[in-house]
Amino acid sequence: MNAVLPxxxxxxxxxxxxxxxxxxxxxxxxxxxxxxxxxxxxRAAALAIFALAAITDYLDGxxxxxxxxxxxxxxxxxxxxxxxxxxxxxxxxxxDATITGLNLWAAIVILCREVLVxxxxxxxAELKVSxxxxxxxxxxxxxxxxxxxxxxxGPAGEIILPGTVEIGLGLLWxxxxxxxxxxxxxxxxxxxxxxxxxx
Numbered sequence: 375m376n377a378v379l380p381x382x383x384x385x386x387x388x389x390x391x392x393x394x395x396x397x398x399x400x401x402x403x404x405x406x407x408x409x410x411x412x413x414x415x416x417r418a419a420a421l422a423i424f425a426l427a428a429i430t431d432y433l434d435g436x437x438x439x440x441x442x443x444x445x446x447x448x449x450x451x452x453x454x455x456x457x458x459x460x461x462x463x464x465x466x467x468x469x470d471a472t473i474t475g476l477n478l479w480a481a482i483v484i485l486c487r488e489v490l491v492x493x494x495x496x497x498x499a500e501l502k503v504s505x506x507x508x509x510x511x512x513x514x515x516x517x518x519x520x521x522x523x524x525x526x527x528g529p530a531g532e533i534i535l536p537g538t539v540e541i542g543l544g545l546l547w548x549x550x551x552x553x554x555x556x557x558x559x560x561x562x563x564x565x566x567x568x569x570x571x572x573x
Contacts, residue, residue: 390438411470417530480550514552521545
């Protein structure tokens with residue numbers, strides 16, 4: 375008589391992956407709330423959702439490493455969720471004139487870097503080359519998320535902390551500078567492998 379083996383839990387529904395799914399779901403919700411830029415309640419709700427989403431950016435990786443929940447699905451979706459969250463917020467903040475004038479260039483630099491790195495990672499993956507995330511890249515992500523958090527708060531934040539938007543814009547430029555630095559590192563690594571590729 376064969377023993378009944380316990381049913382293996384799907385890798386798709388680990389806690390780490392569920393946190394990533396939550397970040398993906400947060401993207402359209404955030405975009406919807408930012409359609410009402412002058413509504414303090416909507417901005418406060420958007421800030422709360424963005425803060426939770428940003429926290430899951432750290433938690434899903436921590437949970438995956440600590441509880442051995444790393445999976446191919448999680449490795450694919452995690453950077454996608456991060457980029458969608460950042461891109462959606464920056465576009466909505468530009469649309470509602472929270473980010474205007476020369477400050478748009480900081481947002482453009484950040485968005486272009488995300489496209490560049492995504493393309494490089496896709497190419498290098500074909501060569502079976504892994505590009506580790508540097509410490510500076512982690513700092514870039516942290517500063518970028520904090521900057522966007524201040525900007526998402528917008529009018530709601532100004533009530534509690536005057537100058538909220540200015541602080542967010544200043545941090546956005548710092549994030550853009552770090553973005554250029556890390557983007558160059560990725561580009562340099564990518565070019566090296568392109569030149570060395572025998573094909």
